[in-house]
Structures are given as C-alpha cells and as structure tokens.
Amino acid sequence: GNSVTQMEGPVTLSEEAFLTINCTYTATGYPSLFWYVQYPGEGLQLLLKATKADDKGSNKGFEATYRKETTSFHLEKGSVQVSDSAVYFCALLETSGSRLTFGEGTQLTVNP
Amino acid sequence: ETGVTQTPRHLVMGMTNKKSLKCEQHLGHNAMYWYKQSAKKPLELMFVYNFKEQTENNSVPSRFSPECPNSSHLFLHLHTLQPEDSALYLCASSQPSRGPDTQYFGPGTRLTVL
Numbered sequence: 001g002n003s004v005t006q007m008e009g010p011v012t013l014s015e016e017a018f019l020t021i022n023c024t025y026t027a028t029g030y031p032s033l034f035w036y037v038q039y040p041g042e043g044l045q046l047l048l049k050a051t052k053a054d055d056k057g058s059n060k061g062f063e064a065t066y067r068k069e070t071t072s073f074h075l076e077k078g079s080v081q082v083s084d085s086a087v088y089f090c091a092l093l094e095t096s097g098s099r100l101t102f103g104e105g106t107q108l109t110v111n112p
Numbered sequence: 113e114t115g116v117t118q119t120p121r122h123l124v125m126g127m128t129n130k131k132s133l134k135c136e137q138h139l140g141h142n143a144m145y146w147y148k149q150s151a152k153k154p155l156e157l158m159f160v161y162n163f164k165e166q167t168e169n170n171s172v173p174s175r176f177s178p179e180c181p182n183s184s185h186l187f188l189h190l191h192t193l194q195p196e197d198s199a200l201y202l203c204a205s206s207q208p209s210r211g212p213d214t215q216y217f218g219p220g221t222r223l224t225v226l
Binding site: 098103 | 118143153154155168204208215217219220
C-alpha cells in the first residue's frame with residue numbers, strides 16, 4: 001500500500017537558519033504530493049503541492065520538488081522565521097480516488 | 113482559511129452522552145471527509161462522501177455515525193464514546209472533478225471524552 005515517511009522531529013532552529021524536512025514515499029502509479037502545515041490549535045493548511053515528476057511547489061518561501069527517481073518530496077526554506085513554528089505534514093494522493101496518506105508530521109520550533 | 117468551518121471547536125462529553133460535530137464548506141466542493149488526529153499517530157481517514165453518498169468507511173466503530181444532508185454540510189454524530197476517542201476531529205472538502213483532488217481542511221473540533 002501507499003506510505004509516507006517523514007524525518008523525525010522535533011526540529012529546533014534559530015531564526016534565519018536553513019530548513020530541510022525530508023519526506024519519502026511509497027506508492028503505485030503517479031501520486032500527487034502535498035505539504036500541509038498545522039499551527040498550534042488549528043487545522044491543517046495546504047502549504048504547497050506538486051502533481052507530477054520534477055514539478056516544484058512553492059509558497060511563502062517554502063519549496064519542494066517532486067523527485068520520482070528518489071521517491072522524495074523534501075521541504076526546504078532558505079531562512080525560517082519564528083512564525084514558521086508549526087507541525088509539517090507530507091502527504092500523497094493516489095492516482096485514482098481521493099485517499100490522502102499522511103506522514104506522521106514533523107514539529108518545527110524556530111527560536112529568535 | 114475560512115472555506116471550511118467546524119463547530120464546536122472544543123467539546124467535552126461523558127461516555128453516555130450523545131453529541132454531534134458539524135462541518136460546513138463554502139468552496140462549492142462535492143466531496144467531504146472526516147479525519148481523526150490523535151497524539152503521536154498519523155491522521156486517520158474515517159469517512160468520505162461524494163455528492164452526499166458515502167463512498168468510504170475506514171472500519172470506523174458504529175459509535176461514530178456520519179451524516180451528509182447536502183454537499184455543503186457534514187455531521188458526525190457521537191454516542192457512547194470511549195476515552196480513547198479523545199482526539200482532534202478534522203473535516204475536509206475537495207472537488208474531485210477539478211484535477212488533482214486537493215483537500216482543504218477546517219480548524220477541527222477538539223474532543224475530550226471523560
């Protein structure tokens with residue numbers, strides 16, 4: 001079946017540091033890939049997505065590239081801010097159907 | 113994001129109570145979902161509705177009963193819950209006919225079962 005594996009957290013960085021959160025997946029076919037973010041006390045917000053190989057999703061300074069050869073979708077940001085502190089979820093959507101498969105989430109804390 | 117709203121935001125109930133969670137989407141979508149988010153576990157898909165018809169029940173206990181009266185509203189009726197049902201319940205919606213099925217989530221209902 002489908003699965004998503006994220007790097008274990010928590011991740012703690014200083015403001016303006018470079019961020020990478022690793023995500024790898026297992027799926028049949030050609031899934032779409034997503035990053036969602038969950039701020040404290042809130043639901044999930046779509047951060048970015050990519051629907052085919054070599055696509056790059058980007059939003060709010062975050063980027064992730066769909067790498068089919070390595071089955072990865074790593075999240076990066078060049079300079080994090082305190083306001084980026086949240087839990088980040090990688091997810092895949094199977095080619096057919098509407099089932100989203102989520103990773104376990106990575107807690108990010110950014111200190112001033 | 114105010115496209116998907118959920119009420120109440122917090123709920124405390126005893127094991128013998130009956131309560132309902134409500135979800136409403138203002139995005140013109142045709143599919144709606146219930147997810148359960150427990151501490152230290154991946155999000156679990158519970159139910160999927162497409163055009164008001166239930167298309168997926170992910171082996172959810174019968175003490176959780178969904179209802180979808182129209183494409184904009186989704187309810188989760190709760191009765192005789194267990195303490196282990198305490199979790200954040202998230203509603204989402206999507207429009208499957210508009211390409212990759214991006215799901216948009218509500219803020220969730222934090223449920224505590226005593």
